[in-house]
Amino acid sequence: MTTIDWDSAADSFDEEPDHGLLDPVVRHAWARRLESWLPGERSEVLDLGCGTGSLALLVAGQGHRVTAVDRSPRMVEQARAKLAGTGTGVHLGDAAQPPVGKQQFDVIMARHVVFLLPDPAAVLRHWFTLLRPGGRLILIEGVWGGVGLSAERLTGLLSELTEHIHHEPLSGDPTLWGRQVDDERYALVARAEPPHRHTEVVDVHLILRRGPEVLLARRANTGYADGLFNSPSGHVEDGEDVREAMIREAAEEIGVELGPDELRVALVMQHRGPGGSPRTGWFFEAEYDPARPSYNREPDKCSELAWFPLDALPDDIVAYCRAGLDGYRAGEHFLIHWHEDGDTVAYQPHGIRRAVPLPAGGAGTGGVHHIELWVPDLPVAEQGWGWLLGELGHVPYQRWEHGRSWRRGDSYVVVEQSPDLTGVTHDRRSPGLNHLAFHVRDRATLDGLVARAPEHGWRQLFPDRYPHAGGGGHTAAYLEDAAGYEVELVAGIPQARPVPEDPAPYTDVWARRRD
Numbered sequence: 001m002t003t004i005d006w007d008s009a010a011d012s013f014d015e016e017p018d019h020g021l022l023d024p025v026v027r028h029a030w031a032r033r034l035e036s037w038l039p040g041e042r043s044e045v046l047d048l049g050c051g052t053g054s055l056a057l058l059v060a061g062q063g064h065r066v067t068a069v070d071r072s073p074r075m076v077e078q079a080r081a082k083l084a085g086t087g088t089g090v091h092l093g094d095a096a097q098p099p100v101g102k103q104q105f106d107v108i109m110a111r112h113v114v115f116l117l118p119d120p121a122a123v124l125r126h127w128f129t130l131l132r133p134g135g136r137l138i139l140i141e142g143v144w145g146g147v148g149l150s151a152e153r154l155t156g157l158l159s160e161l162t163e164h165i166h167h168e169p170l171s172g173d174p175t176l177w178g179r180q181v182d183d184e185r186y187a188l189v190a191r192a193e194p195p196h197r198h199t200e201v202v203d204v205h206l207i208l209r210r211g212p213e214v215l216l217a218r219r220a221n222t223g224y225a226d227g228l229f230n231s232p233s234g235h236v237e238d239g240e241d242v243r244e245a246m247i248r249e250a251a252e253e254i255g256v257e258l259g260p261d262e263l264r265v266a267l268v269m270q271h272r273g274p275g276g277s278p279r280t281g282w283f284f285e286a287e288y289d290p291a292r293p294s295y296n297r298e299p300d301k302c303s304e305l306a307w308f309p310l311d312a313l314p315d316d317i318v319a320y321c322r323a324g325l326d327g328y329r330a331g332e333h334f335l336i337h338w339h340e341d342g343d344t345v346a347y348q349p350h351g352i353r354r355a356v357p358l359p360a361g362g363a364g365t366g367g368v369h370h371i372e373l374w375v376p377d378l379p380v381a382e383q384g385w386g387w388l389l390g391e392l393g394h395v396p397y398q399r400w401e402h403g404r405s406w407r408r409g410d411s412y413v414v415v416e417q418s419p420d421l422t423g424v425t426h427d428r429r430s431p432g433l434n435h436l437a438f439h440v441r442d443r444a445t446l447d448g449l450v451a452r453a454p455e456h457g458w459r460q461l462f463p464d465r466y467p468h469a470g471g472g473g474h475t476a477a478y479l480e481d482a483a484g485y486e487v488e489l490v491a492g493i494p495q496a497r498p499v500p501e502d503p504a505p506y507t508d509v510w511a512r513r514r515d
Contacts (some may be wrong), residue, residue, distance in 0.1 A: 006072035017178025029175035043106035049113035054081030060086040088371035111140040115149035131192035164191035201279040204246040210288040212390035220303040254294040269335040311396035322347040323355040334358040378417035384457035426484040435486035447493040501506035
């Protein structure tokens, strides 16, 4: 604390024009400023380091109830005399810890006090506890001949407590000081509201799969990205989790009632639109069910619904949505998509790609990276494998002269007609690959795949034993393509094929599998 003897200074204190406010012009200038800083309605005001009470007198004169505090007995004595009859309570005490008990105020005011405090940050924190929610802290400070507290420094201290800070320069108004001044003088008015915590909109997007195709909706009459395609999507509402929001949005926009177990998290992306604020999007994958056809439930917001292959998406699509679908197709799980302010909301086919993939945690060792099958006829293999893998949730991934690939998650399947191929058929009975096995959700899905498989170049193996050709309790179908590759489609939860104590009942099955 300062070593100034304020008791000795009290008798001459009011001789300074901005202390005593004896000049009507100076007094009017301060009254006008105080009126602009104080609430319009009658308020409880605490004046700390009040001195002889000149500012407190102006505040009381504007109809506010004032409590004044000063640590100098002589200053308090003069303030009580000056404020007599106004209803103002004047107390002897330290401004850093004012003797007001648990009382709270609408306004705390301090002029040329904070720069004298040994720990201003701690004192400001305490003063904020004395303010009612939404209250105001009015600080009048400056720097005189290298002594004082700059507005930048004081604003920095206050910014840890609130982000609502108004800075008002005072040096340029000589009527406040009774003369011209060339040093830094200012007022800061801070509101008792906590610093704003960063919040983001959370939205949800549906990747509704129909084999290799996804459903998109063309926006209309929304005021944002109208005329462009977007996946069925919307914002998470208060109290919802992201899965609940996706179920609601699917029902509201495309009339599809999805169950929680039908949704799978495909991708999470943080996005910023041009000139906008960040948001986080959750992309959910679900399979299309012909028994529950989608339709346009919001024709006032959507002009059409359309299906598109994942590897042939339209160009007239929202860039954010396109980045999510491209990331999903590439097997990414986490993306940042950050527009520059000059970017367009619409996807630009030849524009700069803003999506940045983020690697997922966990050990990457041991998982299947890819499986590569060499085939004698690439077009035939592409037709058969493309259909089957698409039905199983794989998405087109790579395409080159001699090969194609389809990806699901972190793994992918390749079919390639290599120039180095030495044969024209695959013999699953020879040493090497016997078959690939894939999960299928349930028996109904399995039946549908078996029924449609012949249209796409697959023949069913062991049809008379379907669906238990692999043994009792093992629900599966076995398919073979024209090149001799076998796949096993296993319905239901993961389980091992049963191994009976007496293998005799299954001997004929395994014998036939060798044929």
